[in-house]
Amino acid sequence: MKTSTIGVTALALVLASLGGSFLGSAGSQAQEASPSRPSHIHAGDCDELGEVIQPLTFLTVPGGEVSGNADAVIAEAAFTSIPRSLDELLTEDHALKVHLSREQIQTYLACGDIGGTVDADGALIVGMKELDGSGYAGIAYLVPAGNGSTSVSVMIARVLPGGEGAPAAGAQTETAETPAAADAAPELVDVTLTNFAIDMPTELAAGPIRFSIVNNGAAPHNLVIEGDDLRKTLANNLQPGQAGSLNADLPPGTYVVYCPVGEGAHRANGMELELTIT
Numbered sequence: 003m004k005t006s007t008i009g010v011t012a013l014a015l016v017l018a019s020l021g022g023s024f025l026g027s028a029g030s031q032a033q034e035a036s037p038s039r040p041s042h043i044h045a046g047d048c049d050e051l052g053e054v055i056q057p058l059t060f061l062t063v064p065g066g067e068v069s070g071n072a073d074a075v076i077a078e079a080a081f082t083s084i085p086r087s088l089d090e091l092l093t094e095d096h097a098l099k100v101h102l103s104r105e106q107i108q109t110y111l112a113c114g115d116i117g118g119t120v121d122a123d124g125a126l127i128v129g130m131k132e133l134d135g136s137g138y139a140g141i142a143y144l145v146p147a148g149n150g151s152t153s154v155s156v157m158i159a160r161v162l163p164g165g166e167g168a169p170a171a172g173a174q175t176e177t178a179e180t181p182a183a184a185d186a187a188p189e190l191v192d193v194t195l196t197n198f199a200i201d202m203p204t205e206l207a208a209g210p211i212r213f214s215i216v217n218n219g220a221a222p223h224n225l226v227i228e229g230d231d232l233r234k235t236l237a238n239n240l241q242p243g244q245a246g247s248l249n250a251d252l253p254p255g256t257y258v259v260y261c262p263v264g265e266g267a268h269r270a271n272g273m274e275l276e277l278t279i280t
């Protein structure tokens with residue numbers, strides 16, 4: 003009787019410790035797998051992002067004990083009160099973007115264009131679509147908070163197949179070799195703008211490209227990529243020292259790349275080149 007009680011107690015302890023260590027490892031794995039994610043509201047839209055107009059709190063996985071179903075999809079979230087009204091965000095195009103990590107700021111997880119129907123409370127809910135084959139999608143919830151401020155809740159979860167951009171430590175080797183995910187990731191191309199030149203490759207392969215543009219000049223600059231049926235440009239000029247990125251899926255052909263600032267003056271001064279997409 004006594005032995006049996008000890009046996010049961012021991013079994014319960016073993017189960018508890020197994021359960022504890024399992025949940026514990028799931029929790030720590032989730033934290034390792036998810037560095038905090040920088041997030042910003044940008045001018046422009048998800049396809050052609052402009053400057054950052056509002057940094058948001060970094061997204062994190064909630065810390066602490068894991069309870070409930072261990073198969074639950076882990077979500078990451080951040081809540082920020084910003085000194086801007088929702089009206090201001092809706093008057094012109096704005097987009098809300100989540101980056102992979104501070105170290106890999108040029109890799110994106112998800113982006114939501116800010117727009118839609120405002121509900122009876124004046125709040126707006128927008129969907130955030132996957133970027134770079136990250137496997138992440140999300141929701142942003144923007145609620146007026148008085149005095150012209152807005153509470154911004156950003157929530158993302160890795161719910162889509164693939165996940166090339168996701169850092170999940172355990173799943174890394176598995177997902178990194180998925181061809182579909184590899185295809186979905188745009189090629190990163192650095193573009194440097196100066197007074198008055200554009201430094202970038204003049205020949206690139208067709209496919210999704212992210213032009214990562216930095217203005218190292220002393221004047222505002224921008225970038226236009228123009229082809230027969232296509233024109234891409236940043237929503238806002240880049241001020242000296244500013245960076246932005248432009249996504250384009252360019253079919254093979256010849257394009258002209260130039261700076262549109264100064265009503266043609268920058269272009270005439272040397273900020274023009276021919277880009278061949280093969």
Ligand SMILES: [Cu+2]
Binds near residue numbers: 224263
């Ligand atoms: Cu310029």
